[in-house]
Amino acid sequence: MTLSRSERIDLLLTRPHRQEREPSPREELHSVSQIEQTVVDAAIALLGPGQKFALLWSMQVGENTVAGVQVKKRDGTVTNLVLPVEVLEYFTDHKRLSYDPVAGAWLSAEIFIAGPTRYKATFSTGAVPDWMPEFSAEDLRAEFAAFPRADGEIPDWAKAQLDWSDRKTG
Template sequence: MSQPPAPMNAAQQHQFVWRIGQALAAATPPGWRQLRVEYRAAGRHIEADLLITGSDGLPRTAQPPAAVVALLGTLRSAMYQPGRGTWLGAILVFGPANVLSADFLPDLEPPWRRVPPPIGFADELRFFPRAEQHIPDWLRARAQLSLSPSPGMRTPRIYDGLDASGRPVVNREPLTPAERERVLAYLDAAPVVLAARSYDTDAFDPDRPAAVPLNFRTDGSWTWPGAVAYYLREHELAPDPELLTHIRAARFTLPEVGEPARDLALAAITGDAR
């Protein structure tokens, strides 16, 4: 499994933006006056537009090269700040010899061509976790989170981020076979509080038939999707380190989960603050 890119400092960010401009210029016929690329992303959902101003001063739309889109994705991942998140929209403008402007939007909603589904925004918060105070109300609403999160009910990250091609990246220590079985037993024994009849695609092996359970379980303190146990079982991907610490502290013994705790978990998942 690949590792997430190291965070960039301001100078590295500027150099990387210039690299994107060079890649755009190399793929654009000569004679242009200005290149404006706009990139929008939430989870796996990506949109990119290019506006080329020619020698006649007229702007024309074009499709950005795939290599440039990949570089923009790498820049977005590398600009992630723990607890703060990363930007969902960026507008870069280049002249023939310089960067005219570079605007990044970490908190404002980008002008989507097609608004991503709620799972896209939920994935955004899993891939690039934010502290509660750094989740704008619009993002919370798009992800179908409660505006007043249920106290004490936590949800794990499934992966640690995405690489430039949109595939998940992780940076976690693998479990021993014995502990893996104990963690799986804990995850599988927790009661299901929400389930769908369909299955999701395996993010690490998308050519497989869809088999990732679309359900949620809870132990009264944490609520997790079926993907957590699936990826541990199929790809040996350890759970979110904080959830794993919680399971170890419980000595791998699931507590009794009463109806109030199940209702609280369901409210946390659906955003229905009862």
């Protein structure tokens, strides 16, 4: 017997639904190495068969905070996956814990994952790859207010963006 589209939708709607549970509290981690391993484990949990490589990334500039996973399959295709919210929160914790008053906090993170213990993490205080989402001069101002750094540690591109923005609005 073949059901029509509306019958299939009705059948799905009348199925008993599992009762939604409150999400369990996020485990508090106290070191950047614990956080890195936790976010790698979370990314690996999203992978399916035939997926051999993943790039876990995050960009955090001021209030503009995003993250994702790009997965490369054995056939060469690339898929983008959405991370659970707690992974983004762990990245925020990592940024806070790794903050250095001279160098500042990282702006972008890339973790190349080849396996549970085979990964390479790069956290950049001076660059945001072009392929990551854009951010505004206001985001930069908020970043440097929240995570101050020595003047010599502010990247030239950030100074230029802030200077251009000040001229435009001034």
